[in-house]
Amino acid sequence: MKRVAIVGGGVAGLAAAYELARQARNGASLQVVLFEASTRLGGIIETVHEGEFVIECGPDAWVTEKPWARELAEELGLGAEVMPSNDATRKTYVLVDKKLQAMPDGMRMMVPVDLDSLGASELFSAGAKLAYHEELGRAEELRAEAPDEDESVAEFVRRHFGQEVLTKIGAPLLSGVFGGDVTKLSVQAVMAPFVAMEREHGSLIAALQARDAGVKKHSVFTTLRSGMGTLVDRMIATIPEDWIRLAAEVRFVSYGDEGWLVGTARGVERFDAVMMAAPIDVACSLLEPVDAEMAPLMAMEASSAVVVAFGFPDAAKFPVPPGFGFLVPPGSDSLLLAATFVDQKFEDRVPQGGRLVRAFFGCKAAERLMRCGNDETAAVARMELARILGPLPEPQVTVVRRWPRSLPQYAVGHLERMKRLDARASVLDGLSLLGNGYRGVGVPDLIRDARVAARRIVGKSESLTGVAEL
CATH class of the missing domain: 3.50.50.60 (FAD/NAD(P)-binding domain)
Structure with missing residues (x-):
């Protein structure tokens, strides 16, 4: 044995x-x-059920295109529980100059598939939009110059799209997943599919357009209903x-x-x-x-994370923009890393007419909050959300979780x-x-x-x- x-x-x-x-x-x-x-x-997987709110204390979903979590769920008899994110109304915002600006529709990470949608976006300057369009025309150059050795995410994104795209989308997206510094994160480890796209197509935009042509689109995220x-x-x-x-x-x-x-x-x-x-x-x-x-x-190196969730019985008293939530670029005047509008991202997360918002803190802000009690941490989260979304009503449910050094930096x-x-x-x-x-x-x-x-x-x-x- x-x-x-x-x-x-x-x-x-x-x-x-x-x-x-x-x-x-x-x-x-x-x-x-x-x-x-x-x-x-x-x-760090933990779900709290309180007052008809379904509150995730750690990851709230998995990436749909990776099949192994879904396979396991189905083996465990949870096939009927598998639930996609509400991608028909998927929209993500970025905090820029203390205002929430919507990311263009059809983005895959920091790469646009729909350049027409990009043109209508107020998130990027004319220079950043031009850099996106020029990336398509630089396909052969980018493919020829693709390095064999590893490089940072920052270097990779800058080569394709420039500093503004890195600052506004690249850094907050990758920090939200890995809690890391994009100038240190390995692009081969954390963005391997994009590295492969560069080596084959040069242009990431061209690669995604070719990949998505005629392919049935699935939701980006999948979770379990309970x-x-x-x-x-x-x-x-x-x-x-x-x-x-x-x-x-x-x-x-x-x-x-x-x-x-x-x-x-x-x-x-x-x-x-x-x-x-x-x-x-x-x-x-x-x-x-x-x-x-x-x-x-x-x-x-590893980054800590702090999650604070607020459940409100009346969504009308706390209006938020339509979509999944927002990202906060490094260097912004906010302690937040991101926030999720949970009741808009997934079905069946709140009582009828309710609202559920999760605030995320990472890096130095999370380290500071690690030393605070739950009440103080919740107060900081409410204050930071209010500065961006407006005054918060009194929550019916508050959940605070600290995850020390939970995000290793690749x-x-x-x-x-x-x-x-x-x-x-x-x-x-x-x-x-x-x-x-x-x-x-x-x-x-x-x-x-x-x-x-x-x-x-x-x-x-x-x-x-x-x-x-x-």
Whole structure:
């Protein structure tokens, strides 16, 4: 019987345990222990239900074009729960000169597909619009000069569209996802599809126009009607209870002739394999005594996040612009990173006639709010929202969550470091590195990696849809 330790009960650790449990039911001889330091599973995925409000404390959806979260939801019997975002009314705003300016329709990240819509936009200056149009004519030049080596997101966007586009859209979009500095973020790691487009087409606009021609459009985001927490709950329900240990902080791991040893306050246990799904800071400290050369490869900057959600019973008393929400470029006179108009982004998130708004803080603002109590944090969020949207009525529901160092920053050279890290890890028989510090930060990426690793442990070669993208 193969003994497997899973260190960390976030979505990656749970997906690994789910897959191992599935393999065990199919006859694999396994004994598994999932160690979670806190008293709950799911990591930053958490859904609060209060007064008919469905409030996400972490990610509120996944990117539709990545299939692995949807596949898992359907396996778990949640197919009827799968729900698209309201893309017919999708509109995102950017705070410019203390006013919300709408992004042009048909944008993919910072790349427009519809240049006519771009022309009607008030977000960009004439110079930025010209830069967009000229990018189409520079296709051969851009393709010929596409670098083989990695570069920052900032350098990549500037080469195609210039500084204004980077400042107004590129920086807030990428900061919202990765909480990082676009002058440091690796374009090959965080915008790989766009790098591939450049190498094939040169012009990103031309590439997207060719890709979208005649293709049925899907919603950008997908979620579960009862909330992302349902995905966690369903996975937990499939995992044998005696596999799960809460409030079980792993204090050390070691590797030798006898295999893996995992130590907690309860004692030391031997395992044949370790699936390290703890936050990368924790994983780094646990694995450094095992292989000192891994630690520098795992060391990376990470950003904290603070989420504050307000539920209002009467949307008429708090009007917001139509659309999904707004982004705040770095350097703006606001502590906010972004805000989401949740009741307009998804159906069934509020009681009849209600309104739900989530405020996001990242980087330095989040670090400051980490030291504040819930009441003070909520007061800051209300003040910052009011400065942009106007006075807020008294909320019926307020939810505050802090996620310290939850967003690892994939710096330039990240993919090369991960290759070297994987090479080191492969020498340690039975070690898997899972979580958002390695090969993607989205929920689908974490699920894909965890399930592939679990199948590898039990010697199964069957793959998931799109696993070739690993």
